Amino acid sequence: MPMPVEVIRSRAFEGVSHGFLGRRGGASIGVCAGLNVGLGSDDDREAIRTNRRLAVEAVARGADLVTLHQVHSATAIAVAEPFPDNARPRADAMVTDRPGLALGILTADCTPVLFADCQAGVIGAAHSGWKGAIGGVAEATVAAMEKLGADRARIVAAVGPTIARKSYEVDEAFLRRFVEQAPENERFFAGGRAGHHQFDLEAYVVSRIADAGINRIDALGLDTYSDPDRFFSYRRATHRGEADYGRQISLIAL
Secondary structure, three states: OOOOOOEEOOOOOOOOEEEEEOOOOOOEOHHHOEOOOOOOOOOOHHHHHHHHHHHHHHHHOOOEEEOOEOOOOOOEEEOOOOOOHHHOOEOOEEEEOOOOEEEEEEEOOOEEEEEEEOOOOEEEEEEEOHHHHHHOHHHHHHHHHHHOOOOOOOOEEEEOOEOOHHHOEEEHHHHHHHHHHOHHHHHHEEEOOOOEEEEOHHHHHHHHHHHOOOOEEEEOOOEOOOOOOOOOOHHHHHHOOOOOOOOEEEEEEO
């Protein structure tokens, strides 16, 4: 019997259709085995389409899936209708006030963030790797939500599975980039082997969301790298010398 799709939900979003999905369930086999939804992988196209359908059914049955061509930017766009797979905008966050759209963010170590202002009926989703985070993708998402009538004092956010500090080794130049932006960013780095540091991406993303004026943030604390049965991980696949890697999806819908 096939494994069911696992949906991880946040306590911050009571009554909101949402979910952080990993690799459990799905039709893919091989190194992308499970619920791989990544159009950028070399996985079987039919399996990917099946997985994307299964993901939406598990979170927001009947909704139309909307995904982006993610480019590690701080660009957030408003969405009114789905995009064809071959015409996805190059952006890393999206917001909507339209019922029936499932906003989907793909990750494989980067941080997925979901946002909602239930009173205004406005939701958002962001792909926040280190480049997007330091560039301000969280702030851009909140600003885009406010243009649709949200109030940042009411917005809640949930931070999904991402690579943890214990699994994320970076070099000295990486640390310098963050400290030069703001000296207090040094607190997100712990000591590692000579010339290297361990970066807490989740904590940094949370801090940027908080700096954007969001008061309620639920960080799930789930490490993609160290849990191969549950999550895809680009860094783990690279360390293992695997030729490809899957992507998981995080979804939110009105």
